[in-house]
Every structure is written in C-alpha cells, then in structure tokens.
Amino acid sequence: MTGARILSVENLSVAYEDAGGSYNILDDVSFTLRKGEILGIVGESGSGKSMTCRALMRLLPSSRLRETGGAVRLEDGRDVLGLSQDELSEVRGRRIGMIFQNPASHLDPVMSIGRQIAESIRYHRKLGRTEAWAQMLDILRQVGIPDPESRANAYTHEFSGGMRQRAMIAVALACDPDILIADEPTTALDVTVQAQILRLLQQLRDERGLSIIFITHDLGVVYQLCDTVAVMYAGRLCEYGPKHEVIHHPRHHYTAGLVACQPSSEGGTGLVPTIPGQPPSPRDMPMGCRFHPRCGAADALCAARQPPLEESQPGHSCACHHPADLVAEAEA
Amino acid sequence: MNRYRFVLYRPIQLIPVLVGISVITFVLVRSIPGDPARVLLGPRTTESALARVREQFGLDEPLWLQYFYFVKNLFKGELGKSILYKVDVLKLIATRIEPTLVLVIGSVLLALLIATPMAAIAARRRGSWADHLIRIISTAGLGFPAFWLAIMLILLFSVQLGWFPVTGYGRTFWDKVHHMTLPCLTTGLALAAVLTRNLRASMLAELQSDQATAARARGLPETFVFWRHVVPNSLVPTVNLLAVNIGWLISGSVVIETVFAIPGMGQLLVRGIFTRDYMVVQGVAMVFACATVLVNFLADILTVTIDPRVKL
Numbered sequence: 001m002t003g004a005r006i007l008s009v010e011n012l013s014v015a016y017e018d019a020g021g022s023y024n025i026l027d028d029v030s031f032t033l034r035k036g037e038i039l040g041i042v043g044e045s046g047s048g049k050s051m052t053c054r055a056l057m058r059l060l061p062s063s064r065l066r067e068t069g070g071a072v073r074l075e076d077g078r079d080v081l082g083l084s085q086d087e088l089s090e091v092r093g094r095r096i097g098m099i100f101q102n103p104a105s106h107l108d109p110v111m112s113i114g115r116q117i118a119e120s121i122r123y124h125r126k127l128g129r130t131e132a133w134a135q136m137l138d139i140l141r142q143v144g145i146p147d148p149e150s151r152a153n154a155y156t157h158e159f160s161g162g163m164r165q166r167a168m169i170a171v172a173l174a175c176d177p178d179i180l181i182a183d184e185p186t187t188a189l190d191v192t193v194q195a196q197i198l199r200l201l202q203q204l205r206d207e208r209g210l211s212i213i214f215i216t217h218d219l220g221v222v223y224q225l226c227d228t229v230a231v232m233y234a235g236r237l238c239e240y241g242p243k244h245e246v247i248h249h250p251r252h253h254y255t256a257g258l259v260a261c262q263p264s265s266e267g268g269t270g271l272v273p274t275i276p277g278q279p280p281s282p283r284d285m286p287m288g289c290r291f292h293p294r295c296g297a298a299d300a301l302c303a304a305r306q307p308p309l310e311e312s313q314p315g316h317s318c319a320c321h322h323p324a325d326l327v328a329e330a331e332a
Numbered sequence: 333m334n335r336y337r338f339v340l341y342r343p344i345q346l347i348p349v350l351v352g353i354s355v356i357t358f359v360l361v362r363s364i365p366g367d368p369a370r371v372l373l374g375p376r377t378t379e380s381a382l383a384r385v386r387e388q389f390g391l392d393e394p395l396w397l398q399y400f401y402f403v404k405n406l407f408k409g410e411l412g413k414s415i416l417y418k419v420d421v422l423k424l425i426a427t428r429i430e431p432t433l434v435l436v437i438g439s440v441l442l443a444l445l446i447a448t449p450m451a452a453i454a455a456r457r458r459g460s461w462a463d464h465l466i467r468i469i470s471t472a473g474l475g476f477p478a479f480w481l482a483i484m485l486i487l488l489f490s491v492q493l494g495w496f497p498v499t500g501y502g503r504t505f506w507d508k509v510h511h512m513t514l515p516c517l518t519t520g521l522a523l524a525a526v527l528t529r530n531l532r533a534s535m536l537a538e539l540q541s542d543q544a545t546a547a548r549a550r551g552l553p554e555t556f557v558f559w560r561h562v563v564p565n566s567l568v569p570t571v572n573l574l575a576v577n578i579g580w581l582i583s584g585s586v587v588i589e590t591v592f593a594i595p596g597m598g599q600l601l602v603r604g605i606f607t608r609d610y611m612v613v614q615g616v617a618m619v620f621a622c623a624t625v626l627v628n629f630l631a632d633i634l635t636v637t638i639d640p641r642v643k644l
C-alpha cells in the first residue's frame with residue numbers, strides 16, 4: 001500500500017432528525033483509502049457500514065438523514081460534502097462507483113444491461129451511440145461476461161445471480177472510476193460464485209489500480225481480499241489498521257469477539273462463540289464506550305468516558321481504554 | 333421473440349368469450365319490454381301489418397332460431413338489418429364509428445397528456461403546494477360524474493366564452509377537432525384524475541427504488557434518472573389501468589355522445605334501445621364488446637414490449 005491517498009474520510013457524522021428530535025447514526029468516522037488498496041469495513045448489522053458509504057456518496061436513503069459534520073476529501077482536495085449537484089454528478093460514476101448486495105433490484109428491470117452501461121458512457125464521456133456501444137462490450141468482456149455481443153441485449157432477470165453481480169460491476173465501472181464501493185456484494189451468492197466475484201475484484205485492482213471499499217459481515221472474506229480493515233460498532237469506528245494486525249492482534253474487545261466468532265478461526269472446537277447481548281439502538285446509545293454493556297473488560301471508566309480512536313502503532317488505531325492485547329499480556 | 337407467441341393463440345382463447353357475449357347481448361336486448369313492430373308502425377295499425385313486419389325481421393320465429401340466424405349472419409360478417417332504418421347494421425355502424433373512435437382515442441391521449449406532467453410534478457416535488465393542489469384536484473376529479481363535467485364545460489366554454497360549439501361533429505378535419513375538443517376533454521379529465529393518482533403513486537415508489545438509487549450512484553442527474561428509469565418503470569402498471577378503464581370509456585362515450593349530440597355509436601345504441609331496434613342494439617353491443625377485448629389484447633402486447641419480465 002504505497003499508493004497515493006485517493007480518498008480521506010474525516011470525522012464523518014450523520015444524524016437522523018424528525019419532529020421528535022434528532023440522534024446520531026454515524027459519529028466521527030475517519031479512514032483513508034490509497035490507490036490500489038482494498039479496505040474492508042466489518043461490523044454487525046446496523047453498525048452503520050452502509051450508511052458510511054451512502055454518506056460519502058451523498059446518497060442518504062431518507063431526507064431525514066443529514067451529514068452533520070466532517071469531510072470526504074478527494075485526491076484533489078475537494079470535499080464531496082461541499083460539492084454542487086453538477087460536480088457531484090461527475091464524482092459519482094467517474095471517480096467513485098458503487099455496487100450493492102442485491103443486483104436484481106439495483107439494476108433497471110426494463111432496460112437492457114448493455115443500454116444501462118452505454119447510457120453512463122454516453123452521458124459522462126459525451127460519446128456517440130456506436131463508440132459507447134463498443135466501449136460497453138469491452139467492459140462486459142473485462143468483467144468476464146461470456147458472449148458480450150448477445151448478453152448486452154439481455155435484461156436483468158435473464159442473468160444468473162453471479163452474472164447479475166458481474167453486470168452490476170460492469171455498470172459501476174462504465175466510466176472507469178478510481179474507487180469502487182462494494183456494499184456486501186457477495187452476501188447473497190453461494191460460496192463458489194462468491195469466490196469468483198472476489199477474484200474478479202482482486203483482478204480489477206491489480207489490472208486497473210482500482211481502490212475498493214468492501215463492506216462485509218464476514219471476517220474470512222476480509223482476510224482473503226482486503227489490505228486494511230475498519231471495524232465499526234454502533235455508528236463508530238472502533239478499530240482500524242492493516243488486515244494482519246487487526247485480525248491476528250485485535251486490540252478492541254469487540255474486534256476480539258468478532259475474530260473469536262469466526263467459524264474458521266483456529267481452536268476448532270466446532271462451537272462458535274457469540275458476543276453476548278445486542279448492539280444498542282441509535283436512539284439510546286450508552287454513555288462512555290458504546291460497547292461497554294457487552295464488554296468483559298469494562299470498568300467504571302468505560303461507562304463514563306468515550307475512548308478516543310488513537311493510533312497505538314503506526315497505521316493501527318483503536319478506541320479502547322483497556323486494549324485487549326495489553327489485557328492478555330497482563331494476564332500472561 | 334417467443335415472448336410474443338401469445339399473439340397467435342390468444343385470439344383462439346377469445347372465441348368462448350365472444351360466444352358468451354353474443355348470447356348475453358341477444359337475451360338482454362330481447363328482455364327490454366316493448367315490441368319493435370309496434371314502435372315502427374305506431375299506435376294505429378292492424379294486427380296483420382304487425383305480423384308482416386315481425387315476419388320480415390324473423391321476430392316471429394322461436395328465440396333459439398333467431399339466435400341461430402344472428403350467429404349465421406355473424407359468420408357471413410353481417411349484423412342483420414336495422415328494423416327502423418331498413419339498412420344493414422354494419423353499414424349503419426360504419427357511418428357512426430369515426431366520431432366514437434375520435435372520442436375514445438382523443439380522451440385517452442388528452443388524459444395521458446394531462447396526467448403525465450401532473451404526476452411528474454407531484455411526485456418530484458412531493459409535499460410541495462403543487463403536489464397538494466394536484467392531489468386535491470385529482471381526488472375531486474374522481475367524484476365528478478362525466479355528464480356533470482360536460483354540462484359545466486359547455487356552460488363555460490361554449491355558452492359563456494363561445495370558444496367551442498355546443499353540439500355536433502363537423503365536416504372538415506379542423507371543424508371536427510373544434511367540435512370534439514370539449515367532449516374529449518370531458519372524458520379525458522375524468523380519466524386523467526385516475527391516471528394522475530395512479531402514476532404519482534408508482535412514480536413515488538420508483539423514485540425510492542434501489543434501481544433509481546443505483547442510477548444516481550452512476551452520476552446520472554436527477555432529471556435523467558427520472559425520465560429514463562423512473563418513468564418507464566412506472567408506466568408498466570399504467571398500461572393495465574388504461575386497459576381496465578377502456579370499458580368505462582366506451583360506456584362513458586354513450587353518455588357524452590348524448591349530451592353533446594355527437595352522431596356516434598353511443599347515440600346509435602341509445603336510439604336503438606328507445607325504438608326497440610334489436611338488430612342495432614345487439615350489433616353495437618357486439619362491436620363494443622369486441623373493441624374492449626381488442627384493447628385488452630393490445631394492452632397485453634404493449635406490456636410485453638415495455639416490460640421484458642412479463643411472459644404471457
């Protein structure tokens with residue numbers, strides 16, 4: 001990961017507001033993405049992974065949600081949160097592309113795949129019909145769709161799950177963005193197809209220098225695919241660093257719990273432990289460390305003060321008053 | 333293109349439908365109290381004259397035999413002879429079909445022309461004063477009977493302002509357009525009310541849909557997303573709605589042609605009923621029934637064309 005910084009998210013916060021008041025959904029989320037890097041964002045359902053990506057694309061799912069602070073800096077220093085509609089339209093598609101968990105609902109069912117790709121090319125690059133069509137065939141080939149000339153005229157419902165996800169990747173890559181945001185793109189696929197899609201993403205990174213933000217529940221996938229990991233809990237980042245560091249030496253107790261929950265992790269008892277308790281609702285976040293009601297190492301300090309995200313080793317930061325690796329050392 | 337194969341066998345499936353319709357119209361028409369021969373000859377006539385007319389039109393035969401002749405004529409492409417006008421019903425209909433066609437097609441076009449931009453404005457500015465106004469107008473429009481609206485339009489545009497003729501059809505093309513504007517507006521507005529509400533709802537759903545979000549994520553501007561991805565998807569249910577309403581439009585044309593004195597098939601039907609002209613009534617009813625069936629068939633073809641998922 002020696003590439004240049006291509007995106008930095010700085011203290012991004014999102015709040016939900018309605019007549020009954022307002023509460024934060026995302027709090028102070030910060031990370032950076034370098035050229036050719038694959039960053040994994042993991043966390044339980046509802047921890048704010050999708051919201052983070054939606055916020056940095058300015059695609060929040062409801063008018064009640066608002067970016068309340070922070071910045072999303074592009075390579076050239078511009079802040080996505082401050083862009084005009086025209087600039088935003090250029091950034092989406094040409095700089096940042098996005099793919100989703102359910103390609104069937106995220107593709108237009110009444111427009112052929114080829115036309116959906118060609119449409120973006122024509123709009124962004126101001127190309128004619130024939131040139132756009134030729135480029136579109138090229139992209140279909142690159143994402144591994146066989147026989148692109150005839151598949152281009154097919155509709156979403158005529159593709160299998162894996163091919164549909166490839167088609168959505170092709171649509172997102174139509175205008176050659178530098179960054180691809182992938183929100184759980186393989187969760188709905190079976191294992192073999194999932195492996196194919198992961199290989200495709202890796203290949204796109206290697207060949208095009210694409211940077212990828214990959215959202216998943218699955219630490220195994222992170223281990224296989226990513227360079228860095230950000231762990232989210234209840235709308236905050238709790239640990240962030242290189243993959244090996246975070247997975248082999250988790251410092252936050254939530255990360256440690258996630259690692260222990262992985263069925264493939266060593267130990268091999270066949271019994272998968274779970275983290276007891278439920279994640280909090282954004283409507284009533286606990287004081288102090290948001291994980292303290294579920295944390296075995298919690299004390300009065302944890303309940304009273306929110307731990308800041310601090311860099312303990314170069315590139316590896318963690319928000320915990322009593323980091324797990326230190327606790328383990330003390331016990332040893 | 334095997335998704336269009338239904339075009340070949342659907343007409344075969346329609347045969348039982350048409351048989352059913354022919355039986356029902358035949359029986360219904362004959363259940364209107366009164367005697368066509370008496371209506372034709374007036375109150376002061378002789379029994380023998382009545383018998384002659386009945387014999388001439390086969391009205392003295394048993395009912396099943398009359399139905400047999402009716403069907404036999406249908407196969408020859410005839411609808412029988414009008415008792416009152418003494419001409420082929422088919423010829424009679426041919427002279428009356430144009431105004432009705434103009435009325436129905438014109439109403440649908442006007443309704444689409446009014447409803448699409450109204451629904452678009454309401455859906456894209458949801459909650460704005462424009463949205464509220466459009467919703468109030470379209471809800472109110474659902475409650476107005478067509479004939480009441482027709483009378484109001486006549487009072488305003490014909491009587492007060494003198495912009496449009498009160499009644500009639502006209503001869504030259506522009507003359508006809510001039511005459512048919514108010515009638516088409518009457519049914520068009522009522523239909524536009526239904527369409528606007530329906531289109532607005534499906535546009536709102538499509539604006540929130542995943543595929544629209546994904547289109548925005550590709551950097552396509554909102555107007556582009558709306559017209560290329562939201563509108564085509566929201567039109568799918570609208571085609572069905574239009575097909576369902578075609579029966580209502582045809583029956584509405586009977587009322588509108590009466591109010592505006594338009595020499596169309598609706599007027600022919602009403603006169604046929606008053607004069608007990610069985611042949612005319614069952615002929616027009618058959619044509620109306622076939623038209624409804626045909627429109628639904630066309631709507632199916634249109635649905636298959638705009639929605640690639642549909643298989644019939």
Ligand SMILES: Nc1ncnc2c1ncn2[C@@H]1O[C@H](COP(=O)(O)OP(=O)(O)OP(=O)(O)O)[C@@H](O)[C@H]1O
Pocket residue numbers: 016025043044045046047048049050051052061062065281282
């Ligand atoms: N439209 C919305 N309006 C208000 N709150 C929302 C909305 N969508 C999501 N949220 C809330 O935002 C928080 C974060 O949700 P988000 O979808 O980002 O979770 P996630 O980490 O992506 O979970 P999953 O793994 O289930 O996709 C949740 O608490 C959720 O309740």
Ligand code: SF4
Pocket residue numbers: 252253254289290291292293295296297298299302307319320321322323
């Ligand atoms: S801050 Fe305290 S409660 Fe939170 S993870 Fe660390 S030890 Fe546990």
Ligand SMILES: [Mg+2]
Pocket residue numbers: 049050051183
């Ligand atoms: Mg999500």
